[in-house]
Amino acid sequence: MIRILFLGVCLWIVSCSSPTIEQPEPFIEEDKMVAILFDFSILNAVSNTQNAYLKERDIAPMTIIYNWHGIDSLTFAKNDIYYASKPKQYLKIYQRVNDSLESLKEGYDEAVRVALLKRKDSMERLSSKKVIPKLN
Numbered sequence: 001m002i003r004i005l006f007l008g009v010c011l012w013i014v015s016c017s018s019p020t021i022e023q024p025e026p027f028i029e030e031d032k033m034v035a036i037l038f039d040f041s042i043l044n045a046v047s048n049t050q051n052a053y054l055k056e057r058d059i060a061p062m063t064i065i066y067n068w069h070g071i072d073s074l075t076f077a078k079n080d081i082y083y084a085s086k087p088k089q090y091l092k093i094y095q096r097v098n099d100s101l102e103s104l105k106e107g108y109d110e111a112v113r114v115a116l117l118k119r120k121d122s123m124e125r126l127s128s129k130k131v132i133p134k135l136n
Contacts, residue, residue: 021085024078030093037097039065
């Protein structure tokens with residue numbers, strides 16, 4: 001009985017230490033995976049807000065991203081499953097994507113803030129000048 005229990009524990013330890021999903025071929029490096037997922041995030045936002053525009057022009061956004069990164073949907077799916085089998089690394093990838101999106105948002109927020117300040121300044125300058133109406 002002890003031998004069977006010992007054998008079971010040994011098999012359990014060996015099975016836990018071996019990777020369940022092997023690295024796919026072709027393999028997408030972590031940095032490229034972050035770039036692809038970032039582009040997918042942007043694409044998702046565009047698709048949600050400009051879906052009619054994309055349909056009118058017969059634009060297939062997913063195909064464009066795959067072509068842009070030189071991959072196909074199967075390669076992406078296999079690599080996504082591979083990274084998903086490693087939760088800590090997968091979380092790290094998505095955290096990097098989120099950080100990139102936040103950085104992009106901050107850049108746009110700053111640009112909007114500057115534009116609004118310029119508009120406010122020009123409006124204040126116009127209102128501070130006394131405009132005398134012309135009498136004909």
